[in-house]
Amino acid sequence: MVEWSENERSIISNIFSNLDYNDVGPKALVRCLVVYPWTQRYFSSFGNLYNAEAISTNPKVAAHGIKVLHGLDRALKNLDNIKATYAELSVLHSEKLHVDPDNFKLLSDCLTIVIAGKLGSAFTPEVQATFQKFLAVVVSALGKQYH
Amino acid sequence: MSLTEKDKAAVKALWAKVSKAVDTVGGEALGRMLLVYPQTKTYFSHWPDLNPGSEPVMVHGKLILGGVTEAVSKIDNLSGGLLELSELHAFKLRVDPSNFKILAQSLMVVIATMFPKDFTPETHVAFDKFLAAVALGLSEKYR
Numbered sequence A: 001m002v003e004w005s006e007n008e009r010s011i012i013s014n015i016f017s018n019l020d021y022n023d024v025g026p027k028a029l030v031r032c033l034v035v036y037p038w039t040q041r042y043f044s045s046f047g048n049l050y051n052a053e054a055i056s057t058n059p060k061v062a063a064h065g066i067k068v069l070h071g072l073d074r075a076l077k078n079l080d081n082i083k084a085t086y087a088e089l090s091v092l093h094s095e096k097l098h099v100d101p102d103n104f105k106l107l108s109d110c111l112t113i114v115i116a117g118k119l120g121s122a123f124t125p126e127v128q129a130t131f132q133k134f135l136a137v138v139v140s141a142l143g144k145q146y147h
Numbered sequence B: 001m002s003l004t005e006k007d008k009a010a011v012k013a014l015w016a017k018v019s020k021a022v023d024t025v026g027g028e029a030l031g032r033m034l035l036v037y038p039q040t041k042t043y044f045s046h047w048p049d050l051n052p053g054s055e056p057v058m059v060h061g062k063l064i065l066g067g068v069t070e071a072v073s074k075i076d077n078l079s080g081g082l083l084e085l086s087e088l089h090a091f092k093l094r095v096d097p098s099n100f101k102i103l104a105q106s107l108m109v110v111i112a113t114m115f116p117k118d119f120t121p122e123t124h125v126a127f128d129k130f131l132a133a134v135a136l137g138l139s140e141k142y143r
Helices: A006-017 A021-035 A037-046 A052-057 A059-070 A073-077 A079-085 A087-096 A102-122 A125-143 B005-021 B025-036 B038-044 B055-073 B083-093 B098-114 B121-139
Strands: none
Touching: A006 A073, A006 A125, A021 A037, A021 A052, A021 A059, A021 A102, A021 B121, A037 A059, A037 A102, A052 A059, A052 B121, A073 A079, A073 A125, A079 A087, A079 A125, A087 A125, A102 A125, A102 B098, A125 B025, B005 B055, B005 B098, B005 B121, B025 B038, B025 B055, B025 B098, B038 B098, B055 B121, B083 B121, B098 B121
16 A cells, blocks of 8 residues: 655645646646657547647537546545545546556646646745556556556 | 757856856755765765865855856867767766756756746756756767
8 A cells, every 4th residue: 555644645635725727627637648649549539639739729629638637536535545536536547548558647747747837936846756656556446446 | 859049048047157156056056966866875975074165165165166167168169069078978077967967956956946037937847958958968979
């Protein structure tokens, strides 16, 4: 099981309590689709993804970005049992959505960059380490039910 | 995934700004890497202090940033232009090439914190491609 210090719990909680989901969610997904264009394969029903400009103004991308970011809420509420918490979502991503689990890391890297951009110097090395540890645990849990 | 002219222009424009903070960016990136990816500390066991902001970290970070600046100047021929640096990393330092990606990510996080308006998604993809090409250039002489 993953161990979280009091300090780590407080860092994670602070990041999310000050998070503007409606801004960060879309930005993270847009960045993922632009920086790693092959991830667009999962969004053929989203319409115009032809260039960075189109992606960043696409309302379906924005809505989905917010949805995905809120998906992290359950990890926040169940820090001591992330693996079990994401079992259902893992099955969904594997069996229904057919998402290559390598993509989870790509999106989490983009989310890290967006949060870094928003927090600036407040995104200290320590905060970065804790946030990346959190995301790594979620990414691992999302990949657990693949077979 | 080779660099287009648009990518090269984006990298040069970003680096013109980033390289002005030459005294801090490299050190920050290196410090973060050592903290966030502790396995990278194994390459620096000879340093007295591996904490972010320490003297050896800041000095070495500046050196590394100089290397990236050199790579930007040789952006049209990274595999040829980085041969000497590649020999250094291959034969003397023997850094596992997987670490280049790790340092690249740390550098991009620092740039995002310091230059959020400049590090747009389009600049990010160009810079990510560039750092991957640099990593490839540095790996050239490994085997």
